[in-house]
Amino acid sequence: MWLNNILETIGNTPLIKLNKVAKELPCTVLAKVDYFNPGNSIKDRMALKMVEVAEQEGRLKPGGTIIEGTSGNTGMGLALAACVKGYKCIFVTTDKQSKEKADILKAVGAEVIVCPTNVLPEDPRSYYSVAKRLGKEVPNSVYMNQYDNLANRQAHYESTGPEIWQQTEGKITHLVCTAGTGGTITGTAMYLKEQNPNIKIWAIDVYGSLLTKYYRTGEIDMNQVHPYISEGFGEDFVPQNYDMSVIDYFEQVTDKDGAIMARRLAKEEGLFCGYSAGSCLQGLMQLKASLTPNDLVVCILHDHGSRYVGKIYNDQWMMERGFLEVKTFKDIVSGRIGKKLITVEPAHTVAHAVELMKKYDIEQIPVMLNGNMVGALSEGGLFQKIFSNPEIKNALVETVMEHPYPIVDFETPVERLGSLINKENGAVLAKDETGHFHIVTKYDVIQSLAK
Template sequence: MTGLLDLVGGTPLVRLQHTAVHAKLEYLNPGGSVKDRAALSMVLDAEASGALRPGGTIVEGTSGNTGLGLAQVAAARGYRMVCVLPDKTAVEKLDALRAYGAEVVLTPSALPREHPNHVMRYAQRIADDRPGGWRADQYDNPANPAVHFRTTGPEIWEATEGRVTHFVATIGTGGTISGTGRYLKEASGGRVRVIGADPVTSAYGGGDGSPFAVEAAGHYVHPQTADDLWPESYHRDVVDEIFSVPDRDSVHACRSLARTEGLLVGGSSGTAFAVARQVTGDCVVVLLPDSGRAYLSKYHSDTWCRRQGFLDGDLDTFVSPVVTVPVGTPAAEAREALASSGQPALPVVLAGRSDRFPPAAGEVLALLTADELTGSGVVGPAPTPPVGVGVGETAADALARVPDDASVFHVVRDGRLAGLVTRGALTRL
C-alpha cells in the first residue's frame, strides 16, 4: 500500500498541442507544486541528522508553495507547522495552509533583508523561540537542489529517452533549475542547455530587483538592503542563459495555457512557458511548477487582471509619464516638482528605487495634492495607502469601489504606476 508522501514526484511529461514544447506537470504532485519534492527531501534529511525530532515544529519563510509542501509533510508525519509569508500571497494559498493545520504569519512584502520582520529573519526568530523548532531554509538547504538531481532530472531524461535538448524553468530558490539542470547536463555530456525564465525586474536576470507580479519566481531586492545575498540553492554555473519576461507576458501565458491547452497553472508557470515557446530545439522541456487553483483570485481572475492593468480598457486614456519624488523629499522641493509637472497630485514612492522601470503600484506611498503639500518638513507615506485604478477597468467599476473622500488616483498598468486620474475625469467618461 502506498502512503501519501510516496506519491511525491513521478509527474507526467506531456507534449503541448499548439507548440513543440514538452511540459513537466509538477502541479500534479499531491500538494499542488514542484515544492513537494524539496519539502519532503528537507524534512527527511533533517530527521536523519537529528535537526528535526518527533513532536517538533517546522518553520519556513515562503511565498506559499514550499509552505504547502511542508505543511502536507508535517500533517502526514506528526509535526506542527508555522509559515511566514509576504502579505501579497494569494488568499488560496493562505486558506490551504490553514486547512493543513499550519499557523500562518503574514509580514510586509517590501522589507529589506536586514529588517527583523523580513520573511526569512522572522521565520528564523520563530524557529529559535519554539521548543523543537526547525527552520527548513529552502534558500540555502542543500537538500533542495539535491532532490531534483536525484528525481526530477532522471524523470525528464527517461521520459524523453535522452532526446531532451533544452530545459526551461523559473528561478526562485534556484533548487529546481540547479538540481535538474545539473543532472541533465551530466547525463547528456553537456549537450542540454539550461535556460532560466525570470521576471523582467528580478535581479537574477539583471533587473533592478523591484517588485514583480509573479509569485514563486525571481529575486526581489529592497533598495535599503545592505548585502544582497543570493540563495545557496541556486547554482549559477548550471544555467546557460536567462530570459527576462515582462509580468504581462507571464500573466497572459498562464491564462493562455488554461484556455488553449487545458492546463490550469500559476503565474511562474506562465513565465516559464513564455520563454519555452521562444526556444528552438529538437526537444524543449519546460517545468510548470504549480497549479492555477492557487491563483484563482489573481492571474485567472478577470477582475484582478483589470484592476492590476493586465487587461486593457477605458482607463488606458490616462497612461502618460508621471513625475514622482522619493519619500523623504523636502516639502518645498516636492511643491516645486508638483507645480512644474502640471499633474493633479504628486506620487511619493519608495526611496532608492532605480528609474529604469516605473514604480510598482505597491511602491506608491502617497498621492499629495498642492493643498496637502504644506509645511517645511519632508514628504512621507500616507496614513492610508493611495488607491490605484487599473487600465482594464471601466470608469463606472472604478468609481464604484474607490473611497468617497479621494479625489485623485494612480492608474495601474501591468502592476506599475502608469498615470494619474481625477475623480472628475472618471465621472466624465
C-alpha cells in the same frame, strides 16, 4: 496495491506535449506538469527531502515544529509531511502572495504569519528574518530555509532530473524553468548535464529580481530590485542552492506577459497552472529565435492555478493592473462619434416616440429635458401599454416613461456594462469628451464580446 500514505504519491508527474500555445515555435515543447503532486506543486519533492534530511541529521525530533519562509507551495509540501510524520508547522509568508495560498496552509493545520513584501531581506520585518528568528525562539523547532538548504536541489537531482531524462528517452535538448530558490533548476540541471553536457538550461526570471544581472556579471546589484507582482520566482538575494555554472542563460519576463500566458495555458491547453508556469512559457517564446525543428524542449510547470483564482484568473484583478486589453463603452460607440443620440422630450407624444423607433430601428430611447435625462422608453414597455390601451399612443411621454438609464464613465469596461443592463435597465448612457451623450444596449454589448 495501496500506498502507505500521501507522501508516496510525490513525483512521477506527467510530461505533456503543448500543441496550441507552442504552435508558433519551430520545436517540440513538452510540459513537466508538477501540479499532479499531492500538494499541487513541484515543491512537494524538496519539502519531503528537507524533512527527511533533517530527521537523518537529528535536527528534527519527534513532536518538533517545522518553521519556514514560503510563498505557499513549499509550506504545503512541508505541511503534508508534517501531517504524516506528526510535526507542527509555522509558516511565514508575504502580503504579496495570494490569499488562497495562506488559506490552504491553514486548512492543513499550519500557523501562518504574514509579513510585508517591500522590505530588504535583512529587515527584521521581512519574512526571511522572521522565519530565522522563530527558528531560534521556538523550542524543539527546525528552520528549514529552502533557499540555502541544499536538500532542496538534491531532491530535484534525485527525482525531477531522472524523470525528465527517462520520459524523453534522453532526447531533451533544452530545459526551461523559472528561477526562485534555485533548487529546481540547479538540481535538475546538474543531473541532466551529467547525462548530456550539451543540454541547454534556460532560467526564466522576472523584472525586479537581481538574479539575471548576478548571473551575467557576478554582481549583486540592489538597484535591480524593485517590487513585482509575479509569484514563486525571482529573488532579491542569491540563495546558496544556485550553481550558476550549470545554467546557460537567464531571460526576464514582465508581470503582465507571465499572467497572460498562464491564462492562455488554461484556455488553450487545459493546463490550469500558476503564475510561474505562464512566465516559464513566455520566456521560452521570447527565446524562440534560438530554437530549431530538431529541438525537444521541456518546460517545468510548477503549480496549480487554484492558488491564483483571486489574481491572474480574476478579470477584475487583471484589469486593475492593465494586464487585460479590455473593451470599454468608448470602444463600442467609437464609430458613432459625431452622430446625434435619438431622444424624446416629456412633452412629446408616445406616437412620436414609436415613429422614431421604427425609423431608426431602435428599442431604447432616453427622455431628455434641458440636456438632462429624466426618463426612458423601451419598445417592450410601450408595446405592453399600447396593447392594453391603444389610445395611449396619443398620451404624453411623461405619463408612460420608465426610470432613466444608468449613466457611466466613458471608459467603463464592457463587462461592467453587461452587469448594469437588465430587465429594468435596457441601456446605459455615457458622455464623450465633448459632453454629448451616447447609448449602449444589451445588443451592443453582445456584438462587442462576439468580435
